[in-house]
Amino acid sequence: MNTGDSGTGPRRPRQVEAAWALTLAAVAAEALVWVLGVFVVAPTGLEELTEHSGRSGAMTQLALSAGMLVVFLGGWLAVAARMRAGRGWARAVLTVAGALFLAFRVGGLGMDGIDPAWWTALTALPELLAAAAVVPLYLPEARSHFPSRARRTV
Template sequence: MVTTGLDPAGWAPKPVRVAYALTLARTAVELVGWVLGSFVITPTRGAELREELGPSEALLQLGASGGVLVALSGLWLLGAYRMRAGRPWARIVLALAGALCALWLLNNTTMSGFDVSLAAERSHEVLAIAAAALLCLPAANAHFTSHRAQPTC
C-alpha cells in the first residue's frame, strides 16, 4: 500500500478531526464576515472608506485588506491540512494562533465589554480557540507523535 501523507478518512483521532473542521469553519466565518462587513451590513466599511478617502483610495484599501485576508486564510487552511496529516509543526502553529486569538479576544472584551455583537463579530476567534484546545488533548498526542518518525513532504 502506498501512503500519500494524507489523512485517510477516519484515521485521525476525533479531537484532530473536530479541530480540522473547526479550523475550516473559522476560515469560512472570517471570510464571510469580511464580505458582509465590507459590502452588506450597514454602515459598511466600504461606504465609510469612500467617505473618508474617496472612491479610488477606498477600493485600493478594500483590495489590500481582502488580499491580506485571503493570504492569511490560505495559511490557516495549509496549517489545518498539515495538522490533519499529523505534522507536529502545524499543531504547534495552530495552537499558538489559537492562544493569540484568546489573548486578542480577552483584550477586546476587557476594553469594550461583552455584548452579543462582539460575540458574533469575534466568532472566528472562538472557533480558533476551540480548535487549539482540542489539539492539546491527550487523545491527539498519538496522532502527532506517530508522524515524527516519518519523513515530511
C-alpha cells in the first residue's frame, strides 16, 4: 500500500527513486572527473592549458569550461527532477541521453591509449551511471509513475 510521503500523496516507486539516486551519482561523478582531470591527474588540464595558452588564457578557458559544466549538470538535474515528478517526456530525454552517453563512451574507449586503466574506468563512470539510471525507469512499477496520454492537452 502506498501511504504517501509526509502525507502529501502517493509514494514514488522504488525504481524511480533508484533512477534518481543513480542520476545524482552520475552528476557527482561527472563533476569529480572534471576536477580530477583539471587539477590532479597528470598531466593536468591546467598544466596543459597553461603550456598552450599561458596562465591567464588557461584560467579563462577553465572558467568557461566550469561554467559550461555547471549549466550542463544543472540542466541534467532539472530534467531528472521532472522525471522524478512523473513527467514522461523527462524519462524519454534521460533515456536518449543515457544511450548517447553510453554510445560515445563505447566508441571512444580505444582513443585514450596513454591513460592508465584506472583513469579510463573512472572517466567512464558518469556515462555508465547515466545509462544505468534509465533501466529502472522501464520496470513495471516505475512505468505506472509515468502516465501515458493518447492526446496532449494544451
